[in-house]
Amino acid sequence: MKSGFTLVILSFILFPAALWGLAWYFSSAHVANEFCQGDFSVFHEHVRCQKPHIALWISTVSAFISFFMLGWGAKNIRRANKKK
Numbered sequence: 676m677k678s679g680f681t682l683v684i685l686s687f688i689l690f691p692a693a694l695w696g697l698a699w700y701f702s703s704a705h706v707a708n709e710f711c712q713g714d715f716s717v718f719h720e721h722v723r724c725q726k727p728h729i730a731l732w733i734s735t736v737s738a739f740i741s742f743f744m745l746g747w748g749a750k751n752i753r754r755a756n757k758k759k
Contacts, residue, residue: 696734
């Protein structure tokens with residue numbers, strides 16, 4: 676049960692990182708829109724035009740890990756409660 680609560684708490688800590696990455700994506704896309712003429716790519720020659728996609732990837736991966744940890748933690752808590 677202790678590991679379940681730890682996973683749930685870590686999930687709640689990681690989810691704001693996903694939201695931060697999403698905010699970073701919108702901020703970078705807005706700032707770099709004129710410089711890049713709306714052409715963003717991970718493999719763009721200018722770093723400024725790569726940042727929105729890198730931020731979106733960080734946000735997506737953080738969200739998936741957070742949801743996975745939340746589900747795994749809830750599963751561990753349920754399993755520990757059934758044993759009692």
